[in-house]
Amino acid sequence: MGSAVRSGVLYILVCGSPIARDVGLLVDLAQRDGWEVCVITTPDGRKFVDTAALRAQTGHVVRSYYKNPGDHDVLPPADAMIVAPATVNTVNKWAAGITDTLVLGLLVEGYGFGIPTVVMPYTNKVMAMHPSLHDSIAKLRSWGVQVLHGDDVVRLGGPGQNDRFRSQFPWRRALQALQTHFQAADRVEPGARS
Numbered sequence: 001m002g003s004a005v006r007s008g009v010l011y012i013l014v015c016g017s018p019i020a021r022d023v024g025l026l027v028d029l030a031q032r033d034g035w036e037v038c039v040i041t042t043p044d045g046r047k048f049v050d051t052a053a054l055r056a057q058t059g060h061v062v063r064s065y066y067k068n069p070g071d072h073d074v075l076p077p078a079d080a081m082i083v084a085p086a087t088v089n090t091v092n093k094w095a096a097g098i099t100d101t102l103v104l105g106l107l108v109e110g111y112g113f114g115i116p117t118v119v120m121p122y123t124n125k126v127m128a129m130h131p132s133l134h135d136s137i138a139k140l141r142s143w144g145v146q147v148l149h150g151d152d153v154v155r156l157g158g159p160g161q162n163d164r165f166r167s168q169f170p171w172r173r174a175l176q177a178l179q180t181h182f183q184a185a186d187r188v189e190p191g192a193r194s
Helices: 018-032 051-058 088-096 102-113 131-142 162-168 171-188
Strands: 009-014 036-041 080-086 117-121
Touching: 009 018, 009 102, 018 036, 018 051, 018 080, 018 162, 018 171, 036 051, 036 102, 080 088, 080 102, 080 171, 088 102, 088 117, 088 131, 102 117, 117 131, 117 171
Parallel strands: 009 036, 009 080, 080 117
Antiparallel strands: none
């Protein structure tokens, strides 16, 4: 990926999980890589983040809800998106095309616009066993979404135990996956990106 793409706008989409408390780490890593970062949360994700700190860190408001008709869009358009942490609820609704939150609306539109997207599902190991989650992950992968999920990515705890694994969440892997995507696209279509 060339520096022009890396210096684009990255949407970090955050769902309701204790891991979301540390999303500022991903924001910092992305900014160091040259991204202009905007954070958008689900309504439940908003409960876990410090919106004032994220606004100060990014220079953008943290959005969680659809804007009113006719209102100006306060965020620049995305060049790439990372969904981390992504809950079972969001992954399943996204795969089904449901847009009842701003995060889901952006993801569904993002597919239509061809925006490169990386998702890191995070839940407890009992919920992660549900067949619908596996079907949804397979569907997203078939659409070209880079899904980082499995024991080789991040360890899952039992119900109510995931908070103890917060420090192990691999934020950097999401950015590396995005980088790999752009490098592969550049090899396939050199010079096609403006």
